[in-house]
Amino acid sequence: xxLNDRKxxxxxxxxxxxxxxxxxxxxxxxxxxxxxxxxxxxxRNEMSDLEELGLILQPHTSAGRIPSDKGYRLYVDRLMNLxxxxxxxxxxxxxxxxxxxxxxxxxxxxxxxxxxxxxxxTIVSSPQINKAKIKNIQLIGVQEKRILAVIxxxxxxxxxxxxxxNEPVHQTMLNRLTxxxxxxxxxxxxxxxxLPLIQQLKDFAGxxxxxxxxxxxxxxxxxxxxxxxxIYTSGATNILRFPEFNDISKATNLIHRLExxxxxxxxxxxxxxxxxxxxxxxIGNENVIDEMKDCxxxxxxxxxxxxxxxxxxIIGPKRMDYENTxxxxxxxxxxxxxxxxxxx
Amino acid sequence: xxLNDRKxxxxxxxxxxxxxxxxxxxxxxxxxxxxxxxxxxxxRNEMSDLEELGLILQPHTSAGRIPSDKGYRLYVDRLMNLxxxxxxxxxxxxxxxxxxxxxxxxxxxxxxxxxxxxxxxTIVSSPQINKAKIKNIQLIGVQEKRILAVIxxxxxxxxxxxxxxNEPVHQTMLNRLTxxxxxxxxxxxxxxxxLPLIQQLKDFAGxxxxxxxxxxxxxxxxxxxxxxxxIYTSGATNILRFPEFNDISKATNLIHRLExxxxxxxxxxxxxxxxxxxxxxxIGNENVIDEMKDCxxxxxxxxxxxxxxxxxxIIGPKRMDYENTxxxxxxxxxxxxxxxxxxx
DNA sequence: ATTAGCACTCATTAGAGTAGAGTGCTAACA
DNA sequence: TGTTAGCACTCTACTCTAATGAGTGCTAAT
Numbered sequence: 124x125x126l127n128d129r130k131x132x133x134x135x136x137x138x139x140x141x142x143x144x145x146x147x148x149x150x151x152x153x154x155x156x157x158x159x160x161x162x163x164x165x166x167r168n169e170m171s172d173l174e175e176l177g178l179i180l181q182p183h184t185s186a187g188r189i190p191s192d193k194g195y196r197l198y199v200d201r202l203m204n205l206x207x208x209x210x211x212x213x214x215x216x217x218x219x220x221x222x223x224x225x226x227x228x229x230x231x232x233x234x235x236x237x238x239x240x241x242x243x244x245t246i247v248s249s250p251q252i253n254k255a256k257i258k259n260i261q262l263i264g265v266q267e268k269r270i271l272a273v274i275x276x277x278x279x280x281x282x283x284x285x286x287x288x289n290e291p292v293h294q295t296m297l298n299r300l301t302x303x304x305x306x307x308x309x310x311x312x313x314x315x316x317x318l319p320l321i322q323q324l325k326d327f328a329g330x331x332x333x334x335x336x337x338x339x340x341x342x343x344x345x346x347x348x349x350x351x352x353x354i355y356t357s358g359a360t361n362i363l364r365f366p367e368f369n370d371i372s373k374a375t376n377l378i379h380r381l382e383x384x385x386x387x388x389x390x391x392x393x394x395x396x397x398x399x400x401x402x403x404x405x406i407g408n409e410n411v412i413d414e415m416k417d418c419x420x421x422x423x424x425x426x427x428x429x430x431x432x433x434x435x436x437i438i439g440p441k442r443m444d445y446e447n448t449x450x451x452x453x454x455x456x457x458x459x460x461x462x463x464x465x466x467x
Numbered sequence: 468x469x470l471n472d473r474k475x476x477x478x479x480x481x482x483x484x485x486x487x488x489x490x491x492x493x494x495x496x497x498x499x500x501x502x503x504x505x506x507x508x509x510x511r512n513e514m515s516d517l518e519e520l521g522l523i524l525q526p527h528t529s530a531g532r533i534p535s536d537k538g539y540r541l542y543v544d545r546l547m548n549l550x551x552x553x554x555x556x557x558x559x560x561x562x563x564x565x566x567x568x569x570x571x572x573x574x575x576x577x578x579x580x581x582x583x584x585x586x587x588x589t590i591v592s593s594p595q596i597n598k599a600k601i602k603n604i605q606l607i608g609v610q611e612k613r614i615l616a617v618i619x620x621x622x623x624x625x626x627x628x629x630x631x632x633n634e635p636v637h638q639t640m641l642n643r644l645t646x647x648x649x650x651x652x653x654x655x656x657x658x659x660x661x662l663p664l665i666q667q668l669k670d671f672a673g674x675x676x677x678x679x680x681x682x683x684x685x686x687x688x689x690x691x692x693x694x695x696x697x698i699y700t701s702g703a704t705n706i707l708r709f710p711e712f713n714d715i716s717k718a719t720n721l722i723h724r725l726e727x728x729x730x731x732x733x734x735x736x737x738x739x740x741x742x743x744x745x746x747x748x749x750i751g752n753e754n755v756i757d758e759m760k761d762c763x764x765x766x767x768x769x770x771x772x773x774x775x776x777x778x779x780x781i782i783g784p785k786r787m788d789y790e791n792t793x794x795x796x797x798x799x800x801x802x803x804x805x806x807x808x809x810x811x
Numbered sequence: 812a813t814t815a816g817c818a819c820t821c822a823t824t825a826g827a828g829t830a831g832a833g834t835g836c837t838a839a840c841a
Numbered sequence: 842t843g844t845t846a847g848c849a850c851t852c853t854a855c856t857c858t859a860a861t862g863a864g865t866g867c868t869a870a871t
Contacts, residue, residue, distance in 0.1 A: 149833050164845050167834065185833050185852045261607050265619055273617050273627070275609055281627045283617070298642075360704070360726070363719040371715050375707040382704070493864050508814050511865065529821045529864050814871075824861080832853090840845075 124172055131202065132159055133169050134178055138190045138198050142442050145366050147187030192407040195419070195441060199404050203446050207453055231355045233435070237455065238358025241448050243439035246387050249353040250280060250432040257311055260304045262297040262338065270297065270334065272341045284341035288334055300334060303327050313343065352433070354384035365440045367417060380414040381438070390415075391422050391434050402449055407441050419443055423456055468516055475546065476503055477513050478522055482534045482542050486786050489710050491531030536751040539763070539785060543748050547790050551797055575699045577779070581799065582702025585792050587783035590731050593697040594624060594776040601655055604648045606641040606682065614641065614678065616685045628685035632678055644678060647671050657687065696777070698728035709784045711761060724758045725782070734759075735766050735778050746793055751785050763787055767800055 136157040140148045150163040150170060159166070170188055173179045178194035181187070190198070234247040255276040263271040270286045307324060308316065321339060325332040359381045368374035380386060390411055394403055402423045408416055419441050424431035435456070437448055480501040484492045494507040494514060503510070514532055517523045522538040525531070534542065578591040599620040607615040614630040651668060652660065665683060669676040703725045712718035724730060734755055738747055746767045752760055763785050768775035779800070781792055 147833090151833080162845050163833095164835095164847095165843085168844085171835080181834085183852060184835095185831095185850085187833065259607055259609055259615070261605060261617070263603055263605050263617065263619070265603055265623065269623075271603070271617070271619060271625065273605070273607065273615070275607070275615060279609065279613070279615075279629065281615060281629075283625045283627065285623065285625075360719065360722045363715060363722070369715065371707060371713060371718070374715070375704065378704045378707070491864090495864075506814050507864095508816095508866095509812085512813090515866080525865085527821060528866095529819085529862095531864065812871100814869100816868090816870100818865105818867090820863105820865080822861105822863090825859090827856100827858085829856080830854090832851105834849105834851080836849090837847090838845100839847100841843090 124176065126176065129159070129161075130169055130173055130176075132157075133166060134173055134190075134194060135198070135202050137170075137173075137179055137188055138194065138202070141189055142444060145442055147182055147189050149187035152187070190441075192409065192441070195406045196409075199406065199445055203449075205446065206450050207457075230433075231357075233455070233459075234355045234357035237435070237437065237451070238361060240451055241437055241439070241444075242358070242361050242364070243437050243443060243448065244359045244362055244381060245357050246381070246391070246434075246436045246438070247355045247357075248388065248391070248433040248435075249355070255280065255312065257308045257342070260301065260308060260338070260342070262301045262304075262334075264292065264294045264297055267291045272338055274342055284344070286334070286337045286341060288337065290333075292331060292334065296331060300328060300331065300338075304335075304338065308342075316342075352388065354387055356381055356384075356387070362438075362440075365442075367440045367442065373414075373417070377414045377418070380412060386412065387436075390420075391436050394420065394422055395424050395431070395434060402453060404445065404449070417441060419445070421445070421448055421452060423452055425456060425459060468520065470520065473503070473505075474513055474517055474520075476501075477510060478517055478534075478538060479542070479546050481514075481517075481523055481532055482538060482546070485533055486788060489786055491526055491533050493531035496531070534785075536753065536785070539750045539789075540753075543750065543789055547793075549790065550794050551801075574777075575701075577799070577803075578699045578701035581779070581781065581795070582705060584795055585781055585783070585788075586702070586705050586708070587781050587787060587792065588703045588706055588725060589701050590725070590735070590778075590780045590782070591699045591701075592732065592735070592777040592779075593699070599624065599656065601652045601686070604645065604652060604682070604686070606645045606648075606678075608636065608638045608641055611635045616682055618686055628688070630678070630681045630685060632681065634677075636675060636678065640675060644672060644675065644682075648679075648682065652686075660686075696732065698731055700725055700728075700731070706782075706784075709786075711784045711786065717758075717761070721758045721762070724756060730756065731780075734764075735780050738764065738766055739768050739775070739778060746797060748789065748793070761785060763789070765789070765792055765796060767796055769800060769803060 133153060136153045136159070137148045140152060140156070150166040153159070153166050154161065154163045170179065173194075174181065174188065177191055178197060179188040180191045182189060230247045230249055234245045237247075238245045257274070257276055258279075259273075259275040261273040261275075263273065265271045265285075268288050268291055270288060270292070272284045272286055274282045274284065276282075303324065307320065316339070321335075324335045324339075328335045359378050362368055362377060363374055368377070393411060394405055402421065405420045405422075407419065410416060410418065410420060415438070417440065418438055420436055420438050421443075422434055422436040424434045426432065435452065437443075437452060439448070477497060480497045480503070481492045484496060484500070494510040497503070497510050498505065498507045514523065517538075518525065518532065521535055522541060523532040524535045526533060574591045574593055578589045581591075582589045601618070601620055602623075603617075603619040605617040605619075607617065609615045609629075612632050612635060614632060614636070616628040616630055618626045618628065620626075647668065651664065660683070665679075668679045668683075672679045703722050706712055706721060707718055712721070737755060738749055746765065749764045749766075751763065754760060754762065754764060759782070761784065762782055764780055764782050765787075766778055766780040768778045770776065779796065781787075781796060783792070
């Protein structure tokens with residue numbers, strides 16, 4: 124059987140109507156509301172075919188049709204009118220970048236903004252900066268036996284690390300260490316800091332080799348650890364607003380799952396690694412996580428220096444407004460990249 | 468009518484049973500399960516009196532009794548067996564303090580831990596450091612026209628602030644500015660930084676007075692702003708687990724309310740300012756927020772240098788386990804203060 | 812003062828019946 | 842051959858009713 128133009132029009136009508144009402148769509152509704160010029164009976168025949176093709180399904184014998192995962196997939200891949208939504212609070216984002224003292228709070232705010240704008244749940248990962256280069260290291264004596272190490276990397280990511288030392292050290296010494304550390308480590312990635320280099324640093328530090336060790340630990344700890352890739356979620360409870368989650372236990376399970384950052388991270392990376400598409404949509408059963416079989420996930424990665432370093436994702440019911448959500452997301456991303464480039 | 472010993476025993480039995488089951492408690496249940504040596508009929512008479520006293524109430528004529536707000540209040544004030552719960556992951560908290568690079572992530576973790584331990588929703592405020600003293604300021608050239616200001620205050624609270632400047636400045640100059648800023652501002656609170664002092668700093672900086680201005684802005688911005696008092700919530704969705712929130716719209720409203728940090732802040736401060744009690748419980752209608760009329764709130768402030776600078780709160784149903792929750796909270800607080808003191 | 816007994820209340824549950832939405836099929840029509 | 846009107850059929854959702862049972866309050870006996 125062939126998926127002709129009329130079938131596609133009907134499928135589109137069913138999906139649009141269902142996105143709107145969350146109720147199964149009957150033949151009469153379509154005939155009345157979507158000017159296709161055919162009677163309910165004809166539509167019924169076509170619907171029967173669409174069902175055979177696996178694009179729609181009936182919750183029960185005497186109900187209208189709802190889109191299947193496959194139907195949504197077809198819609199997302201071929202039927203949507205994509206419009207790149209100019210994010211209207213670009214100015215706001217710009218301010219975020221200006222005022223921000225830590226990239227984390229920036230991302231947190233982005234998650235929040237996006238959740239507000241779309242009314243879905245959003246997840247944003249902080250940059251995974253394994254490959255980031257060291258831009259600046261600063262050692263500051265804060266207390267007699269406490270040093271604050273400030274580490275700035277590529278993309279102005281700033282991390283603070285408090286170091287306890289055994290013997291008091293004078294700030295002059297710290298300044299010298301700071302100078303040498305910067306001289307030796309500037310522009311290096313983690314992989315490039317090797318044993319000979321470390322030995323050289325320790326030799327220089329002499330009796331303070333201990334500090335070098337701890338600073339290197341700090342550098343390693345702050346930059347390397349993948350676990351440090353923080354995940355910010357926002358608007359998880361927006362989910363409660365959708366009728367498909369009226370079953371409270373279903374909603375609860377999902378929301379609790381969304382609190383497990385590790386799970387989310389893995390899920391999104393699985394999706395994104397699959398291919399290089401810009402914005403990726405996973406629908407219903409395409410999701411790995413069981414609790415999300417009734418949801419769709421829209422994800423995209425953000426880049427620094429051409430490399431994916433983090434992601435933004437939006438989770439809603441399968442019935443979510445794909446067109447506008449994808450539009451918003453792509454608008455946000457281009458605004459972000461534009462600003463990031465301006466900063467560089 | 469007098470609240471004699473037997474009435475209190477019965478009230479206690481009703482409350483304990485209700486805390487456990489969330490079902491109205493009947494006379495027969497009490498007679499069977501709480502060894503009071505009196506028959507259901509007698510208990511019914513006493514219950515009738517307790518109802519007249521406003522301590523318990525009937526959801527409907529043929530149901531058992533549930534505690535009223537007043538009943539809970541009596542229980543919390545006079546009937547509980549308080550046991551100061553030694554927090555068994557004190558070691559974990561200690562590690563949090565060690566590893567932490569920013570106090571915020573510490574507090575976030577505390578909120579999370581407490582939510583896990585109690586299974587209620589928790590809110591933790593970051594320190595309100597208006598009165599904090601400046602301990603260290605560091606200016607670091609990161610890019611040609613970008614300076615990173617690191618500000619460390621009392622209690623090792625660290626804030627980073629990125630400053631854009633108009634003209635490139637050499638690190639040597641930054642070092643000199645850093646030195647002077649530290650010399651002049653060390654140990655001062657915001658109020659103590661006055662115009663003459665500012666002028667003096669600018670005079671020193673000469674053509675770089677611009678930087679001084681921006682650094683002072685940064686200091687002001689990071690330290691002063693009350694809005695910067697961040698609020699971390701955790702486990703808000705634990706609320707969904709309680710039968711009293713089976714009504715999904717009720718739960719949703721509450722959870723959304725819990726996402727409005729400002730509201731929470733005001734609420735807790737209202738509670739805490741009322742008097743100087745260590746741990747404070749507000750029950751049901753005692754709460755200002757409408758959506759919380761079915762909840763109880765347990766709060767306490769944490770101190771730095773004898774002064775309240777932030778709070779921790781736990782929100783659960785009125786039927787929450789007051790004894791253990793208060794125990795956990797007080798255990799946590801004493802552990803925290805102990806560690807904070809060790810750090811000073 | 813306490814308690815057994817009993818009539819009464821009311822929420823909850825199960826079952827039966829009804830209305831309505833929507834389908835699939837058949838036969839007529841263009 | 843494709844389209845449509847008509848109709849029987851299916852299934853859910855809703856309403857109504859009756860039965861159940863937990864729990865009370867009152868009365869009278871101990």
